[in-house]
Amino acid sequence: MILRHFLIFFVLTLCIAAEARSQVEISAPGRQLLPLAVTRILPLAGTARPELVNDFDATLRADLDLAGLFFPIPIAAYPDDAGQIGLTSTQIDFLSWQKLGAKALIKGGYTESGGELVVEARLYDPSGRRLLNGRRYRGKVADIRRMAHAFADQVLLSLTGTEGPFNSRIACVSSRSGRKELYLLDVDGQGLERLTEHGAIILNPDFSPQGKEIIFTSYRYGKPDLFRKEIYTGREIAVSARPGINISARYRPDGGEIALTLSHEGNSEIYLVGTDGSMRRRLTDNWGIDVDPTWSPGGDRLAFVSDRLGNPHLFTLDLASGAVGQLTVAGKYNATPAWSPLGDRIAFTRLEEKKFEIYTIRPDGSDERRLTDGPGSKEHPRWSSDGRFLVFSSNQDGESALYLMRADGSGLRRVTPPGLAASQPAWSGRW
Amino acid sequence: MQRKQEIAEVKQKLKELLKADTRKATSAPTAPAGAEPGKDKDPGSTYEAYIRQFLKEAWTLSKYQVGSLNLAAEVSLTFDAHGTLTDYRFLRRSGETRFDESVQRAVLDLRQLPTAPGQTFSLRVTFNLKELLER
Numbered sequence: 001m002i003l004r005h006f007l008i009f010f011v012l013t014l015c016i017a018a019e020a021r022s023q024v025e026i027s028a029p030g031r032q033l034l035p036l037a038v039t040r041i042l043p044l045a046g047t048a049r050p051e052l053v054n055d056f057d058a059t060l061r062a063d064l065d066l067a068g069l070f071f072p073i074p075i076a077a078y079p080d081d082a083g084q085i086g087l088t089s090t091q092i093d094f095l096s097w098q099k100l101g102a103k104a105l106i107k108g109g110y111t112e113s114g115g116e117l118v119v120e121a122r123l124y125d126p127s128g129r130r131l132l133n134g135r136r137y138r139g140k141v142a143d144i145r146r147m148a149h150a151f152a153d154q155v156l157l158s159l160t161g162t163e164g165p166f167n168s169r170i171a172c173v174s175s176r177s178g179r180k181e182l183y184l185l186d187v188d189g190q191g192l193e194r195l196t197e198h199g200a201i202i203l204n205p206d207f208s209p210q211g212k213e214i215i216f217t218s219y220r221y222g223k224p225d226l227f228r229k230e231i232y233t234g235r236e237i238a239v240s241a242r243p244g245i246n247i248s249a250r251y252r253p254d255g256g257e258i259a260l261t262l263s264h265e266g267n268s269e270i271y272l273v274g275t276d277g278s279m280r281r282r283l284t285d286n287w288g289i290d291v292d293p294t295w296s297p298g299g300d301r302l303a304f305v306s307d308r309l310g311n312p313h314l315f316t317l318d319l320a321s322g323a324v325g326q327l328t329v330a331g332k333y334n335a336t337p338a339w340s341p342l343g344d345r346i347a348f349t350r351l352e353e354k355k356f357e358i359y360t361i362r363p364d365g366s367d368e369r370r371l372t373d374g375p376g377s378k379e380h381p382r383w384s385s386d387g388r389f390l391v392f393s394s395n396q397d398g399e400s401a402l403y404l405m406r407a408d409g410s411g412l413r414r415v416t417p418p419g420l421a422a423s424q425p426a427w428s429g430r431w
Numbered sequence: 432m433q434r435k436q437e438i439a440e441v442k443q444k445l446k447e448l449l450k451a452d453t454r455k456a457t458s459a460p461t462a463p464a465g466a467e468p469g470k471d472k473d474p475g476s477t478y479e480a481y482i483r484q485f486l487k488e489a490w491t492l493s494k495y496q497v498g499s500l501n502l503a504a505e506v507s508l509t510f511d512a513h514g515t516l517t518d519y520r521f522l523r524r525s526g527e528t529r530f531d532e533s534v535q536r537a538v539l540d541l542r543q544l545p546t547a548p549g550q551t552f553s554l555r556v557t558f559n560l561k562e563l564l565e566r
Contacts, residue, residue, distance in 0.1 A: 023555045024483045028562035029533065031491040069493040103491055127536060160496045161529060388495070406495075 033071035034103045034159070036064065039082040041108035041119060049112050052141065056119065056148045060106070062188060063152035063166040066389070066404065068411050069159060073102055085109060087122050089131055097126035104132075104159065108151075117141050121151040123158055133158040145190060153430075156386075165384035168431050170391055170415070171195070171205040171214055172402055172422040182216055183422070184231065189402070189415040195229060196236075204248050207428040208275075210255040214426070215239065217247045226260060228275065239277040248292045251275075252299045259283065259293040259302060270304055270317075283317060284324075294339045294346070296363070303327060303337040303346050303363070314348055316363065327365050336380050339363070342387035345407070347371075349379050358392060360407070371409030378403070385429040391415065393423040478544055482508070482554060490537040494563050496529045503559035504534050511551050514544030522555065534558045 038061055040053050064070055075082075079096035086092060087107055097105050108121035117140060123133040133154045137147040149166040156164035166187050174183045182196040182205055196202055200219040207214055212231040217224045225241040226249050240246040244263030251258055252272075257280060262271050265282075268289040272280040284290040288308030295302060302317045314327035314337050328334045333351035340346065346363060349356040355377040361368040372378045376396030383390055391404050400423045402415040416422045494500060502525040509518040519538050524531050538556075 022479065022553070023557065024479055024486070025557045025559070026483060026487050026490060027559055028487075029490040029492040029560075030488040032493055032563075034491060034493055067495065069495045159529075161498075 031071075034069055035073050035101045036070040036104045036106070037073045037078060037082070037097060037100065037102045038064070038106045039078065039108070041110050041121070042083070042085050043111070044085065044109035044120070045111045046113055049110070049141075052110065052112065052117070052144050055144045056108075056110075059145045059148035059188060060152050063149060063164065064155060066406070066411050066413065067152075067156055067164065068406050069156075070104070073100060082107075087120060089124065089129060092124060094124070094126045094129045097124075102126045104155075106151075106155070112141060115141050117144060117147075119144070119147045119151075121147075121154075123155050145186070145188070149187065162386050162388075163430065165386045165389065165427070165430070168385060169207075169428040170402065171207065171216075171426045171428070172393070172416070173202050173205070173424045174420050174422045176420055182214070182229075183420075185416070187404070187415070189417060192420070195231065204424060205426040206250050207426055208251050208255055209253055209429055212428075212431070215249050215251065215258065217249065226258075226277070239275070240273060250293055250295055253295055253297055254299055259295065261291045261293070270302070283319070292336055294337045296339050297341050297343045301363070303339055305335055305337065314346070314361070325365075327361060327363070328368070329365075330368070338382050338390075340383050340387045340407070341385055344387075347381040347383065347390055349381065358390070358409075369409075371405065372412075380424050382425050382427050383407075384427050391425045391427050393425060478510075478548060478552075479554065481544065482541065482556070485541050486537050486556060486558075489540040490533060490558065492530065492533040494560070496533075497527050497560075499527070500560045500564045502527055502530045503557060504531055505555060505557045506534060506538055507553055507555050508538065508541070509551065509553045510544060510548060512547060512549055514547045516542050517551075525558075530558075 040057050077100060079093060079100065081093035081096050087109055092107065105124040105126050106121065108119060110117060110119045119137045121135050122131060125132050135151055135154055137150060139147065146167060152166045153164035156162065168187060169184050170187060171182060171184050173180050179199050180201045181194060181198065182202050184193045184195055185191055198218050198220040203217040203224065205214050205216040213228060214231060215226060215228045218227050224245045224247050226239045226246040227236055228239045229236040240260065242262055242264040245261060245268065247261050249258050249260035256275065258273050258275060259270055260273065261268050267287065268291055269282055270284045270290050270293050271282050274280060286306065286308045288306045290304055290306045292305045293302045300319055303314055304317065305312050306315050311332045313334050316325050316327055331350040335349050337346050337348040344362065345360040347358060347360045350359055356379050357370055358372045358378045358381050359368055359370050374396060376394050378392050378394045381390045381392040387407060389404055389406055391402055393400055394403050397414065400421050402422045402425050403412060404415055405412045504521060504525040505523040507520045507522050508516060511517045
């Protein structure tokens, strides 16, 4: 009887094995980079402006390289179609691009007249012979790089479903004038613009999620007060100048309120105030020092730094219940948390062998990952609005500068030019 | 007596199944490049390795194109006796458009097997990102 059951079981097992034999599993794509051809934009009318073409090409290529999706097909291999002006699907020789293995093709043209510039850019899928995205940009000649950034954002939208963050701005603190003032620059480090002339130390900028406003702490009046500035009008007001510190302010994701650290009641605690500085309520109440709040994308939770259990660690606070939970347990000094706009991870810095390195962790405290290594300290990580990239400051090249990397720590590149001495970045939403 | 007969029947079935099992058999002379060794008459089994290799190489997807690496799709492929892909069906979609589209593009690249299998056959292919999850 036992033998019979065993044989039946064995036969059934073999039957299942025989049935499953015609199944194939493929556990990763063979090609994890999309072969991309980026042809140089061609003059649609008027005279050629090779310097403009170079700017557009270099900017677009740099953005797409940082995205990490693509394998750039060598230009030398491009077919004759790369030099043909036709931008419509009926004019493009898709077969030649298919033979090259291109999975994405960018073609474009431009017209420049009297300083006015029009750029047309198209993204095609050569295999499907279809237009994936097309944009026409109008502006001044000086806008050429921003047009390229804007189209790079569209390329990411078409190929990933989420618009890129390249046509945005990064704010930072720089001491190039001799004082720590606030500056604004493009994601590629160009277009530097000074925002303040306080002649005093400025700290901790943060962009308004809705408008083109920025909040920051300034020692303009001898102590750290919170200011808000409208970037285009230049109008500026002191939002919170309470006794003690008014620091590490962060806009709530709906833009309606600000979380910041105040010490007017004695100890450093985190408070919620209106955008006009009016007090809403105190959020933390502990003998330890509570600083550096960062909002969850839903605006219902905060992560912050506290030494309430000894060394500085990250904690989370549920605003509705007031419940506080410890997020980090390792390391002797954890600082400057930044909650991803995607909500899935929180970036922060940890002191490791006398220098700070950047880590990310899930909001439940699991899956901690170190993203940086090598020389120098890496500090103040902040996310791009799409959660794809992080900007941070580091002295790894001997001076304080801004760097970008992907959310997984790959693709590291320096943003700011030599001599800017930049630190404490903040990344705007879409501009 | 009856028990002996039952055991004999089971043994016979076992023998037939073992005969059909090519997992330890040697290479078939007509097997396409990349095919797993096999002498059996099941074209799905004979072409399994070729199809796996072809689809893997044709499948193009960046991890930065998808929001999660916990994705999987299952596709049924049907080939005619000449080795032409005559039908494909998603048995299960991943739920993420870009993942499913990349799978579809890879499948459509596999229009023709290099040699004719001589009979119609179907194969189920699962696409997932397990290797990327493990890194």
